Amino acid sequence: MAQILIVDDSPTETHILSTILDKHGYTVITVDNGEDGVTAAAEKKPDLILMDVVMPGMNGFQATRKITKSPETSHIPVILVTTKDQETDRVWGMRQGAKDYITKPVSEDQLIEKITTQLSGE
Numbered sequence: 001m002a003q004i005l006i007v008d009d010s011p012t013e014t015h016i017l018s019t020i021l022d023k024h025g026y027t028v029i030t031v032d033n034g035e036d037g038v039t040a041a042a043e044k045k046p047d048l049i050l051m052d053v054v055m056p057g058m059n060g061f062q063a064t065r066k067i068t069k070s071p072e073t074s075h076i077p078v079i080l081v082t083t084k085d086q087e088t089d090r091v092w093g094m095r096q097g098a099k100d101y102i103t104k105p106v107s108e109d110q111l112i113e114k115i116t117t118q119l120s121g122e
Contacts, residue, residue: 002119003027005044007037007063008052008081013104017050017081020108026115034058038066041073048118053082053093061096068097077118081106 008014009032018028031040035058053060067073077099085103100114
């Protein structure tokens with residue numbers, strides 16, 4: 001089954017996302033900041049990344065840009081999962097290389113649908 005990297009500094013959000021992904025049979029890796037997210041993407045080569053935006057240090061926009069611009073990780077789809085729900089945030093996130101954008105709190109159906117779409121390459 002696909003391996004998904006969760007990058008989120010909130011233990012609660014990480015737990016919610018992990019629980020949903022586990023239930024649907026995905027292998028989950030978690031890190032709690034952008035720097036570790038970039039490192040884990042390069043080392044683990046997950047099939048997909050769920051990226052929070054608001055984190056201390058390197059934020060999710062910066063981490064997404066690093067991951068999607070690096071030749072060794074540019075093939076990994078990044079879905080931003082964030083509380084930031086302004087259109088400007090969505091546009092900026094997509095400009096950083098994100099493939100999709102979900103606002104928190106996430107709905108299980110929406111999350112799984114977006115992951116399935118990205119993993120199938122549609």
